[in-house]
Amino acid sequence: MVSYVNILLYGVGGLVVAGMALLVAFQEKLVYVPVLPGLTKSYAINPSRLRLTYEDIWLRSSDGVRLHAWFIKLFPDCRGPTILFFQENAGNIAHRLEMVRIMLQQLHCNVFMLSYRGYGASDGYPSQHGIIKDAQAALDHLSQRSDIDTSRIVVFGRSLGGAVGSVLTKNNPDKVAALILENTFTSILDMAGVLLPFLKWFIGGSSSKGPKVLNFLVRSPWSTIDVVGQIKQPILFLSGLQDEMVPPSHMQMLYAKAAARNNQCLFVDFPTGMHMDTWMAGGDHYWRTIQQFLEQHAPVQKEDTQNANDIGAR
Numbered sequence: 001m002v003s004y005v006n007i008l009l010y011g012v013g014g015l016v017v018a019g020m021a022l023l024v025a026f027q028e029k030l031v032y033v034p035v036l037p038g039l040t041k042s043y044a045i046n047p048s049r050l051r052l053t054y055e056d057i058w059l060r061s062s063d064g065v066r067l068h069a070w071f072i073k074l075f076p077d078c079r080g081p082t083i084l085f086f087q088e089n090a091g092n093i094a095h096r097l098e099m100v101r102i103m104l105q106q107l108h109c110n111v112f113m114l115s116y117r118g119y120g121a122s123d124g125y126p127s128q129h130g131i132i133k134d135a136q137a138a139l140d141h142l143s144q145r146s147d148i149d150t151s152r153i154v155v156f157g158r159s160l161g162g163a164v165g166s167v168l169t170k171n172n173p174d175k176v177a178a179l180i181l182e183n184t185f186t187s188i189l190d191m192a193g194v195l196l197p198f199l200k201w202f203i204g205g206s207s208s209k210g211p212k213v214l215n216f217l218v219r220s221p222w223s224t225i226d227v228v229g230q231i232k233q234p235i236l237f238l239s240g241l242q243d244e245m246v247p248p249s250h251m252q253m254l255y256a257k258a259a260a261r262n263n264q265c266l267f268v269d270f271p272t273g274m275h276m277d278t279w280m281a282g283g284d285h286y287w288r289t290i291q292q293f294l295e296q297h298a299p300v301q302k303e304d305t306q307n308a309n310d311i312g313a314r
Contacts, residue, residue, distance in 0.1 A: 031160070031188055031220050032126035033090040034119040043094035043120060047072050050101045059141055061117070061133040068121035069093075069114045069138060074104050081152040081177075081298040082110040084138060084168075086161030088276065092120035099279050106287040107294060110148060114138040116164075128220035135168040143175050152298040156180040159246060159275065163188075163222040170231050178297040179231060180290065182238040183275050186225040186250045189218055194247060229257045234264035234297040236290065240273025240281065266293065 035041045047054040047070055057069040070093060074080070083103070087096055093113040100111050116131045117124030124130060143150050155176050157165030162184025169179040185191045187205035189212075205225055228235065235258050239251035248269070259265040268289050270282040279286055 031089060031222075032116075032118065034092065034116075034126065036091045036095070039091070041092070041120070043092060045094050045097060046070070047097060047100075050097055052097070052101060052104070057112075057141065059134075059137045061130070061137045063130065063133055065117045065124040065130065065134070066122065067115060067117065067134055067137060069112060069141075072100060072104065072111045072113065074108055074110055077147075078108075078110055079149045079152075080109055081107070081154055081294050082112060082142060082148045083107070083154050083156050083180075084112045084114070084142060084165075084176075086114065086135065086155070086157040086164045086168075087116075088159040088161060094120070102279075102287075107291055109154075109294070112138060112142055128222055131164055132167055135164050136171070139168060139172060139175055150175070152177055154178045154180065154294065154298050156182075157184065158182040159184060160222070163224045163227075166224050166227045166231065169233055170227050173232050176233055178234040178236070178293070180236045180238065180293070181228075181251070181254065182278060183240055183243050183246050183273075184224055184251060184254060185222070185246045186253050187221055187223040189221050189223065190225075190250065191246070192218065225254060225257055228254050229261055231258060231262060234293070235262065235266070236293045237265065237267040238278060238282075238286070238289070239267065239269040240275065240278035241269050241271050242273055242281075243275045243278075245275040264297070 052072050053076070054070050054072040057071050059067040059069060061067060085096070085100065087093060093115055096113065100113065103109065103111060114134060115122040116126055116134050118126040122134075139153070139155075142148065142153055153176055155165040155169050155178075157163070157180070159182070162181040165179055166181065166184075169176045189205040205221075205223055237251055237255045237258075239248050241248050251269075252267070255265060255267040259267075270278050270286060273281040273286075282289075
């Protein structure tokens, strides 16, 4: 009997050690994927390929890292909403250009696309601490521009970008008008158990019932569940119910946490939406939802609407 108990204990101990080794060695590669398999780190296309008017923007984060971004404008004098878009973890901003092209058409907005450090043409290596600085540098740049209405800056984050955008929105209640979250996780601590199920017994976020004895090993916890409850601005939650990467329950928990303290929260789900294609699967309903949210919380002035009509009539 004793020998069987010893074998069991050794087995559990081996799983713990293996889990620790995997976390230490591979966690950054699971959280941050600047290069998609079979592709290069560089941009495959730029906005001009899709006939979009844009600026190449170069920024410095507060710790000196050189960052690259694209600022895509609907038309030169657009004073409507400006969306500060934060992407998912895989690939670079060039992979989101088709979605952004449709976003401009549907929402009549400007879009600022930031390459996190280590992504695209940006220098450095990704980390939670560093990416938070990168996001702040992007917002500070937008807030100082004279060619946009800085009272209508809306943060839009998908997946990892939702974690980034949540921190930025919480930290800047006077600069961010509203927040849009799509298919975002409660925390990387909770996602560890999704990606490697046996780890859920040792790692977890604030809602986890496990012992969390290995939480200290996670270098980028991105605890969005603890951030959203502190956000005062309006929040739109967009959830694809077929999300194969982040369990849809994560979005439901984020909404519940935020709505408990913020009466300007709206949750909308899309039955066929997966992790990366909710914007396509949702069709017109997806874009109408965002448009109505922007009209309520970042309304376009009458003169901007007239300018848009004039441009469209040319």
